[in-house]
Amino acid sequence: MRVDERVSRALVHPDRASELLADLGNIQIAVPILAMVLVYVAWRARRIGTDRWWLPSLAAALLMALLPALIVPLKELTARHGTSVMPPGVGYYPSGHTATAAIAYGGATLLLLPWLRTAWTRRTLVLTYAALVLGVSFGLVRRGYHWPLDVVASWCLCTDLLLCLWLFLARKRPSPR
DSSP, X not given: OOHHHHHHHHHOOOOHHHHHHHHTTSHHHHHHHHHHHHHHHHHHHHHTTBTTTTXXXXXXXXXXXXXXXHHHXXXXXXXXXXXXXXXXXXXXXXXXXXXXXXXHHHHHHHHHGGGOOSHHHHHHHHHXXXXXXXXXXXXXXXXXXXXXXXXXXXXXXXXXXXXXHHHHHHHSOOOBO
């Protein structure tokens, strides 16, 4: 038996709390939160007269839009079956809900960090991001929607994507006119 199957068996215990945590990775929840941050950051940058005020928000939005183009082919390529809790079928690897949460909340975090004044506030935002993604991940595994490795694969992919966004934002940081 594979390690992720053993871990899954030990963790699967569908309950309302795990379902609520898993739901935080839904597009209907994560993307509107990202959209609010995109608008807020663009508004703030434009308000102070920043050149290319729209660029950071556009980059994060494009990354979110690109995500399905990366996840769906991986799901089809691997054709991994779901856990025993899920109906028969394939397409569970990597976890789209984990990836959605990681990119939406991670993009929002990267956009907001330069606007926060204190190290404590920035640290709190990063810890909140980590708690959200870990909560979604735990909820998905606990509910039985995904194997643990499905979630870990999304973490790996999204870490690379967010690193690229961070490097782009650091390089293209707009300056006031």
